Amino acid sequence: MPLEINGLVKRFGSGADAREVVRGIDLKLRPGECFALLGPNGAGKTTTLRCALGLTGASSGSITLCGLPVPEQAREARARVGVVPQLDSLDPDFTCAENLIVFAGYFGIRESEIRPRIPELLAFAGLEGKDKARIQSLSGGMKRRLTLARALVNKPELLILDEPTTGLDPQARHLIWERLRRLTAEGTTILLTTHFMDEAERLANRLAILDAGRILVQGTPREVIAAHIEPQVVEVFGEWDSAGAGAAAWAEAHAATLSKRCEISGETAFCYTDDATALLAHLARQPGLRTLHRPANLEDVFLKLTGRELRD
Amino acid sequence: MTPNHFAPPRLSLRLFAVWRRNFLVWRKLALPSIVGNLADPVIYMLGLGYGLGMLVPEVEGVSYIAFLAGGTLCYSTMNAATFEVLYSGFSRMHVQKTWEAIMNAPIALDDIVAAELVWAASKSCLAGTAILAVIAIFGFTASPLALAAIPVIFLTGLCFAALGLIMTALAPSYDFFMYYFTLFITPMTLMSGVxxxxxxxxxxxRTIADLLPLSHAVSIVRPLLLGQMPQQAGLHLAVLAMVTVLAFWLALALTRRRLLK
Known part of the structure; x- marks a missing residue:
C-alpha cells in the first residue's frame, strides 16, 4: 500500500488560538493509480502532504507511507518516495546534472551510480543535452521538469506532486501530463494536488475534493460528476432586454422553471439540468442573451461543493 | 501531541551528503571566497600591526603585530563561521528553499542543521588555516606549537556557527543580522583581547569579558602562536565546547519550531 491515512487531524497553535487545518481525513492509495487532491486555497492539501511525509507531526490519526509508520520511520519511507514541491527549490549554484547528482547523494546514491542515468532522466524531462546548463538559464517550465527528474533519482514507488503545473504554459503542462501518464503506466503510484479540474479529470484515476480540512467527496472523476451534478450545463450571459437587464434578471424570472438548479455568479447564470431542450428553445427567443451549452465537468462539482466565494 | 522541540538531535550519516553539497558549491566559488576571508583580516593585521605598532613598542613582551596575530586568527575565524551560518545559511533555509528540498529526501532537519554547523566550522577553519599560513610566512610565528591552533580554531568555528544558527533560526530577513553584529559580535571582539x-x-x-567565548579562543591561540603553552587550556576548551553544545541545542529547537510545523 503506497499510502494510507486514517483519521488525520492537524491543529496549529494551542488553546483558544488553535486552528484545525485538517479535520479527520481518510485516504487509501492503490498501487499504480494516480490520485488527485483538489481543494481551494487553505483546504489542507499541502498540510496533508507534509504530514504524510513526516515533515510535521499529526495532532491525531495514523499514517502509513510505503508500508512504514510515519513519523516513526518517515526517513526510511521517504527513501522510497519522490516529491515535486510547490515552490522551486533547485540549487541555483549547480548545473542541471549537478542538481541530480547532489540530490541523489541525499538518498545515499553514489555519483558513479547516478551519472549513467542522467541522460535518461534529463530526456524524460525533455531536457536533452542540458546537463551543463545553469539553473538561471532555464525557463519556469524547464525548472519544473528538472524538479520532476530530480524526484525520480531514487526510482520512487510513490511520487507526490504539489501543484505540479501551476504557472506553466499549455505546452509545458501537456508534457508533464504525458510524463506522469508514462510513470503510472510503468507502475509508479502518483498523488498530486491541483487547482486545475481539467488536470484532475485527465490524469486521476480517483480524486478527493477537500474543503476546510475535510474530504467532501471521493471517487473516480466520472463517479463524482455523476453523483453530484446534473449532466448538462447552460451558461447564460449578455443583455436580456433593452432596459439593460442582464442574465441575472432573466434567471430570476425563468431559470427555476426551465432548469433544475441555477447559480448566478456576477452577470452569468449557470443553469444545471438533465435535459436542456426546453431551456435552449426558450433562450433562442431571447436575442440579447448569449449561451454556452456544455456537459457538466469537475469544476461544476467543485464550485457546487466549495462555493463560489474567493479563498485567500 | 505537541512535539518536543528540545528533544536531543537524531542524526544520521546522511548529514555528510548535506556537508558535501555546501562544499561543492563553495568549490565553484572558492577563489573569491578565500580572497575575501583572507585579504580583509590580513590587511587589518598588517595595517594595525605596523601602524599602531610604531606607537606601541611592545605588548606583553612581544611586538604589537605578533600580539595581534593570534587575535586576528580567532576573530576572523569567528567572522567566517558567523557569516556562513547567518547569510549563506539563511539563503539556503529561507530564500532558496534548499533545506525544504533536502527534507523531502531521507534526511531529517536535525541532520541539515548539524551539517550546516560542521560545514561552517570547516569553512572557517580553512580560512583560519590560510591566515595562519600568512602569519607564518611573515614570520610572526615560528613555533611548531602554532599547528596546535588549527584544531582550536575548528572548535572556535563550531562555537560561533552554533551561536549564529540561533540567529538564523529567528531571522525574519537578512536585516535582522545587523543586530547580532552590532550588539554582540563587535563589542565581544573589542572585549576579548583581540x-x-x-x-x-x-x-x-573584565568580568563580562571572561564569559565571552572569543576570549577563551584568544587565550589558547595567542600563546600557541607565540610558542608558549597556554594556561588553563582545559578550561578554555571546555567553555568553547559547552557553548557549542548548548547553542546548537537551542538553535536546533528554534529551527524545528520554525520549520516543522
Whole structure:
C-alpha cells in the first residue's frame, strides 16, 4: 500500500488560538493509480502532504507511507518516495546534472551510480543535452521538469506532486501530463494536488475534493460528476432586454422553471439540468442573451461543493 | 501531541551528503571566497600591526603585530563561521528553499542543521588555516606549537556557527543580522583581547569579558602562536565546547519550531 491515512487531524497553535487545518481525513492509495487532491486555497492539501511525509507531526490519526509508520520511520519511507514541491527549490549554484547528482547523494546514491542515468532522466524531462546548463538559464517550465527528474533519482514507488503545473504554459503542462501518464503506466503510484479540474479529470484515476480540512467527496472523476451534478450545463450571459437587464434578471424570472438548479455568479447564470431542450428553445427567443451549452465537468462539482466565494 | 522541540538531535550519516553539497558549491566559488576571508583580516593585521605598532613598542613582551596575530586568527575565524551560518545559511533555509528540498529526501532537519554547523566550522577553519599560513610566512610565528591552533580554531568555528544558527533560526530577513553584529559580535571582539590585552579593561567589564567565548579562543591561540603553552587550556576548551553544545541545542529547537510545523 503506497499510502494510507486514517483519521488525520492537524491543529496549529494551542488553546483558544488553535486552528484545525485538517479535520479527520481518510485516504487509501492503490498501487499504480494516480490520485488527485483538489481543494481551494487553505483546504489542507499541502498540510496533508507534509504530514504524510513526516515533515510535521499529526495532532491525531495514523499514517502509513510505503508500508512504514510515519513519523516513526518517515526517513526510511521517504527513501522510497519522490516529491515535486510547490515552490522551486533547485540549487541555483549547480548545473542541471549537478542538481541530480547532489540530490541523489541525499538518498545515499553514489555519483558513479547516478551519472549513467542522467541522460535518461534529463530526456524524460525533455531536457536533452542540458546537463551543463545553469539553473538561471532555464525557463519556469524547464525548472519544473528538472524538479520532476530530480524526484525520480531514487526510482520512487510513490511520487507526490504539489501543484505540479501551476504557472506553466499549455505546452509545458501537456508534457508533464504525458510524463506522469508514462510513470503510472510503468507502475509508479502518483498523488498530486491541483487547482486545475481539467488536470484532475485527465490524469486521476480517483480524486478527493477537500474543503476546510475535510474530504467532501471521493471517487473516480466520472463517479463524482455523476453523483453530484446534473449532466448538462447552460451558461447564460449578455443583455436580456433593452432596459439593460442582464442574465441575472432573466434567471430570476425563468431559470427555476426551465432548469433544475441555477447559480448566478456576477452577470452569468449557470443553469444545471438533465435535459436542456426546453431551456435552449426558450433562450433562442431571447436575442440579447448569449449561451454556452456544455456537459457538466469537475469544476461544476467543485464550485457546487466549495462555493463560489474567493479563498485567500 | 505537541512535539518536543528540545528533544536531543537524531542524526544520521546522511548529514555528510548535506556537508558535501555546501562544499561543492563553495568549490565553484572558492577563489573569491578565500580572497575575501583572507585579504580583509590580513590587511587589518598588517595595517594595525605596523601602524599602531610604531606607537606601541611592545605588548606583553612581544611586538604589537605578533600580539595581534593570534587575535586576528580567532576573530576572523569567528567572522567566517558567523557569516556562513547567518547569510549563506539563511539563503539556503529561507530564500532558496534548499533545506525544504533536502527534507523531502531521507534526511531529517536535525541532520541539515548539524551539517550546516560542521560545514561552517570547516569553512572557517580553512580560512583560519590560510591566515595562519600568512602569519607564518611573515614570520610572526615560528613555533611548531602554532599547528596546535588549527584544531582550536575548528572548535572556535563550531562555537560561533552554533551561536549564529540561533540567529538564523529567528531571522525574519537578512536585516535582522545587523543586530547580532552590532550588539554582540563587535563589542565581544573589542572585549576579548583581540586588539589589546584584557587587563586594560575596567574590572566590571573584565568580568563580562571572561564569559565571552572569543576570549577563551584568544587565550589558547595567542600563546600557541607565540610558542608558549597556554594556561588553563582545559578550561578554555571546555567553555568553547559547552557553548557549542548548548547553542546548537537551542538553535536546533528554534529551527524545528520554525520549520516543522
Amino acid at each position: 586588539f589589546f590585552p584584557q587587563n586594560q579593561l575596567p574590572d566590571s567589564v
